[in-house]
Amino acid sequence: MSLKAGDPARARAQIERLGELRQVSKDDMGHFTVTLARARIMLAQHDYNGANEQLIPALDYFHRQGLYYYEAQACMALATCDLESTREPLMLERLRRALDLAARYDYEYWLRQELEHCPKLFATEDALELLPADLRERVSVISQQPAGPVTQTVIAFAAGSLVDLTINMLGPVEIVRDPARPLAGDAWTTRRARDILCFIASRPHHRTPKDTIIDMFWGESDLEIVEKNFHPTVSHIRKALNSNQLLKQNFIVYRDGDYQFNPEFSYRIDTEQFDQLIADGEEARRERSFDRCIDCYEQAIRLYRGEFMQGSYEPWVEEQRSYYREQYLRMLESLAGVSEKQQEWSRSMDLAQRILREDPFREDIHCLVMRAQAALGNRVAVKEQYETLRGLLQKELGVEPAMQTQKTYRELVGN
Numbered sequence: 001m002s003l004k005a006g007d008p009a010r011a012r013a014q015i016e017r018l019g020e021l022r023q024v025s026k027d028d029m030g031h032f033t034v035t036l037a038r039a040r041i042m043l044a045q046h047d048y049n050g051a052n053e054q055l056i057p058a059l060d061y062f063h064r065q066g067l068y069y070y071e072a073q074a075c076m077a078l079a080t081c082d083l084e085s086t087r088e089p090l091m092l093e094r095l096r097r098a099l100d101l102a103a104r105y106d107y108e109y110w111l112r113q114e115l116e117h118c119p120k121l122f123a124t125e126d127a128l129e130l131l132p133a134d135l136r137e138r139v140s141v142i143s144q145q146p147a148g149p150v151t152q153t154v155i156a157f158a159a160g161s162l163v164d165l166t167i168n169m170l171g172p173v174e175i176v177r178d179p180a181r182p183l184a185g186d187a188w189t190t191r192r193a194r195d196i197l198c199f200i201a202s203r204p205h206h207r208t209p210k211d212t213i214i215d216m217f218w219g220e221s222d223l224e225i226v227e228k229n230f231h232p233t234v235s236h237i238r239k240a241l242n243s244n245q246l247l248k249q250n251f252i253v254y255r256d257g258d259y260q261f262n263p264e265f266s267y268r269i270d271t272e273q274f275d276q277l278i279a280d281g282e283e284a285r286r287e288r289s290f291d292r293c294i295d296c297y298e299q300a301i302r303l304y305r306g307e308f309m310q311g312s313y314e315p316w317v318e319e320q321r322s323y324y325r326e327q328y329l330r331m332l333e334s335l336a337g338v339s340e341k342q343q344e345w346s347r348s349m350d351l352a353q354r355i356l357r358e359d360p361f362r363e364d365i366h367c368l369v370m371r372a373q374a375a376l377g378n379r380v381a382v383k384e385q386y387e388t389l390r391g392l393l394q395k396e397l398g399v400e401p402a403m404q405t406q407k408t409y410r411e412l413v414g415n
Contacts, residue, residue, distance in 0.1 A: 029065070029246075032058040036074055043080055052081040069180035072101040076114050079121055092126055099130050105180060112138070112302075164265035165241070165251055167201045170274060170324060171305025173312075177245055184243035192217055193236040195312060200252070200259060201269050202320060207260030216316060234259065271324070274303050278327055294338060297331040304328045329355055336368060345372040360392060363405045374412040382412050 035058045042051040055078045062071035075098035082091035102111040115122070115138055122128045128136055168174040173194065175183060188194040196217060200208055218226045234252065242248045253262045261267060281296030308321040332355050339348035349372045355365045366389040373381040386401070386409045393399050400406070 028061060029067070032061045033070060036070060036077070039074075039077055043077060046084075048081045048084045052078065052085075055081065067178070067180055068101050068105055069178060071180075072098045075101070076118075076121070080118060083121060088124070088126075091121070092130070095121065095127055095130055111135070163268040164249065165261075166268045167198065168270040168305070169198055169202065169309050170270050170303055171307070172310045173198060175241070177241065181244055181246070183240060183245075187240040187243040190233065190236055191312075193233050193240060195309075195314065195317075196233065197237050197241075197252075198309060199316065200261065201267075202271060205260070206267070207258045209258050210254070211257075213259060216314075270303050271308070271320075274300050274324065274327070277303070278331070281331075290338075294335065297335055301328060301331055301335070325358065329358055333365070336365075340368060340372065343375065345375045348372050361396075363389065363402055367405055367408045370409060370412055379413055382409070 035054050039051040039054040039058070042048075042054065055074050059071060059074040059078060062068070062074055075094045079091045079094035079098065082088070082094060099111070112135070115135060122131060122136075164177065166174070166176040168176075175188075175194070175197070177183065196213060199213070199216065200206055214226055214230060218229070237252055238250060241251050249262075249265065251262050251265060252259060254260075277296045277300040281293045281300070284290070284293035284296060304324070308324045309317045332351050336348050336351035336355065339345075339351060349369055352365050352368045352372070355362060356369075359365075366385060370382045370385050373379075373385060386405075389405070390401055393401060401409075
């Protein structure tokens with residue numbers, strides 16, 4: 001489309017038309033993402049024909065627009081429709097496309113969630129063969145677990161999948177608007193801007209006073225330095241969140257003296273999910289609903305990719321890091337204890353080893369590993385575990401294992 005010099009009327013018309021096209025594109029995307037959520041709810045209500053009718057045009061739109069994350073979701077949902085309508089060849093075609101997109105664009109976290117919620121899609125040998133080996137094993141484990149309330153799970157997942165901004169802070173920081181369109185590689189040219197975003201995300205109600213931000217990130221700096229740098233840094237946050245994105249949005253607003261997340265948008269923050277799962281697990285434990293408690297704990301430890309805001313060492317970060325690490329280890333210990341009582345020795349060892357990677361001086365956890373190895377008939381491994389602990393304590397602390405640890409060891413090896 002070219003503009004001729006001296007033709008302002010035509011130029012204005014073309015500019016107006018471009019604006020209309022951009023608005024149509026924005027409106028279409030909103031329409032079809034809502035359609036996808038509606039179809040997922042219809043699936044939960046077993047209205048497979050209705051869901052299929054909703055999903056076909058949505059899939060076509062996502063594919064044409066290169067919105068691959070949404071295309072993968074639509075493919076997986078359509079595969080469920082095909083499964084329930086005994087259209088297995090078409091189901092396999094949908095699954096193959098969804099898995100190809102997941103591998104190509106690194107949607108592994110999303111794919112694992114899908115497997116958790118709908119393992120029956122991979123019940124046939126042909127479907128299972130499409131998965132990588134580690135995910136095949138995961139499907140086998142999930143299939144042996146009792147099914148939960150499908151309708152609530154799928155509806156919650158459908159609603160949760162359509163968020164405007166995702167911030168993951170348990171492990172290396174991840175900030176995502178659309179998984180199919182990552183933020184620009186140089187979006188966060190200043191670490192301070194990214195950390196301020198995370199700081200606001202970690203506060204109650206996603207808001208914090210301007211003075212608190214200044215005190216936390218500029219400390220004793222001269223007022224002149226703060227005035228020179230504060231507003232450009234906040235502006236950098238806004239620009240970074242819009243880098244490489246089709247739609248420009250303002251996620252950070254200033255109201256009543258506070259900087260806060262714009263309440264017009266939806267957010268998924270892994271620390272909030274983690275905290276909620278802990279609370280749900282504790283409630284289930286008090287109600288003696290132990291299966292639900294275990295499920296909540298397992299979901300929480302899957303969210304924990306590593307220490308809080310890995311690579312950052314500000315005082316406020318260290319405080320949060322200590323808290324989440326303690327919660328993570330506590331849940332691992334609880335799950336390891338349950339596995340030991342149920343004589344699931346391999347699982348109890350795996351959980352125990354994860355604790356020891358974080359806290360290698362836990363003698364009680366070394367004893368748990370030794371008991372599991374002994375139960376599996378591996379006395380050599382029991383001795384190796386004890387010697388590993390003994391060597392560590394001597395080298396780092398100059399002490400021998402506690403008397404109770406020595407007693408446990410002797411009993412297990414028959415000395």
